[in-house]
Amino acid sequence: MSHKTIIPQPRVLDIAPYVQGKSAATGGNRVTKLSANENPHGPSPLARAAYIEAAGALEVYPNSSHAELRAAIAKVHCINPERVICGAGSDEIISFLCNTYAGIGDEVLYSQYGFAMYPISALAAGATPVQAPETERHTDVDALLTACTDRTKLVFIANPNNPTGTMISEAEIARLAEGLPPQALLVLDGAYAEFVEGFNGHAALVEARDNVVMTRTFSKIYGLGGARIGWGYGPEHVIDALNRVRGPFNVSATALAAAEVAVQDAAYTEKCRVENAKWRGWLRDELATIGLPSDESFANFIVPHFESAEAAAAADTYLQTKGLVVRALTGYGLPAHLRITIGDEIACRAVAATLADFMKGARA
Numbered sequence: 387m388s389h390k391t392i393i394p395q396p397r398v399l400d401i402a403p404y405v406q407g408k409s410a411a412t413g414g415n416r417v418t419k420l421s422a423n424e425n426p427h428g429p430s431p432l433a434r435a436a437y438i439e440a441a442g443a444l445e446v447y448p449n450s451s452h453a454e455l456r457a458a459i460a461k462v463h464c465i466n467p468e469r470v471i472c473g474a475g476s477d478e479i480i481s482f483l484c485n486t487y488a489g490i491g492d493e494v495l496y497s498q499y500g501f502a503m504y505p506i507s508a509l510a511a512g513a514t515p516v517q518a519p520e521t522e523r524h525t526d527v528d529a530l531l532t533a534c535t536d537r538t539k540l541v542f543i544a545n546p547n548n549p550t551g552t553m554i555s556e557a558e559i560a561r562l563a564e565g566l567p568p569q570a571l572l573v574l575d576g577a578y579a580e581f582v583e584g585f586n587g588h589a590a591l592v593e594a595r596d597n598v599v600m601t602r603t604f605s606k607i608y609g610l611g612g613a614r615i616g617w618g619y620g621p622e623h624v625i626d627a628l629n630r631v632r633g634p635f636n637v638s639a640t641a642l643a644a645a646e647v648a649v650q651d652a653a654y655t656e657k658c659r660v661e662n663a664k665w666r667g668w669l670r671d672e673l674a675t676i677g678l679p680s681d682e683s684f685a686n687f688i689v690p691h692f693e694s695a696e697a698a699a700a701a702d703t704y705l706q707t708k709g710l711v712v713r714a715l716t717g718y719g720l721p722a723h724l725r726i727t728i729g730d731e732i733a734c735r736a737v738a739a740t741l742a743d744f745m746k747g748a749r750a
């Protein structure tokens with residue numbers, strides 16, 4: 387694939403491309419995608435209507451300041467709109483952060499089972515990704531603090547984390563923020579924050595400190611993954627720097643319109659949170675009774691543990707034959723686990739029944 391004379395920066399070729407969760411299965415009549423932590427109920431109907439209405443004026447550039455969406459986010463989360471930045475998914479905010487704060491010779495620290503985009507964005511910026519070990523699939527603050535050097539510029543933590551679903555306490559996160567070297571910025575990725583009742587993604591910590599940023603997304607509980615919209619909240623000095631890197635029209639008018647309505651449809655979001663918690667608990671219990679335990683998950687997926695990597699791979703294949711597409715975690719270093727998005731009731735019951743058959747000896 388390489389060209390003789392036109393050559394990317396060497397670091398770019400070190401990037402292992404992001405592998406998207408599968409969306410097709412090998413068999414079964416109906417494919418149920420449980421591999422990308424999407425909302426099985428879709429977005430708020432009001433947000434969908436706003437998206438369609440905005441599509442009536444596609445010739446018009448979006449508002450570059452995102453003022454309306456920032457105001458809506460700020461109202462709902464009781465935060466300062468001047469310190470909010472919007473991006474094409476929180477992936478783009480992660481990329482802004484790496485491009486702004488980390489370059490050649492700098493280190494970007496994240497935990498062992500951290501989200502794949504942290505090392506990808508770090509490498510794209512020229513920086514060196516560094517992993518700190520986790521303890522039993524939980525973020526380990528002491529390990530992160532030990533891994534810090536005078537070259538650490540960014541520390542990424544998702545809480546709850548993907549792909550483990552586990553969460554650590556606000557006190558632990560605060561201890562991490564307090565213990566970081568002075569040149570390091572802590573990024574708290576709250577992609578799954580809305581699934582935790584009463585949790586605002588550590589917004590208070592962002593308020594209280596000048597070395598903490600929070601990222602959030604509309605792709606998960608808000609069901610707008612296809613629209614590509616996310617946001618960040620941080621100290622003034624950080625938001626100012628990120629806005630210098632941001633392209634003026636980085637977010638589409640349709641995505642802005644849908645997100646503005648989605649964030650304010652609190653009743654719909656709450657309904658989705660309650661449904662997710664109900665079926666997450668149900669599925670976790672069902673799988674535990676058939677010999678597939680999982681850590682307590684605070685997100686919209688669970689991660690059952692199989693007796694071996696081979697068993698997990700065979701279960702993945704068997705689920706596919708029934709039209710159930712889940713996420714293998716070999717690339718994350720968890721080959722004996724599968725990540726299963728909490729779908730609707732029909733999907734959860736189908737996963738439980740199919741894995742029960744599998745555990746009784748059924749194979750593809």
Ligand SMILES: Cc1ncc(COP(=O)(O)O)c(C=O)c1O
Binds near residue numbers: 475
């Ligand atoms: C932990 C975490 N952060 C960020 C993202 C990126 O989400 P998006 O770019 O769709 O906002 C994801 C998506 O899966 C995620 O799991």
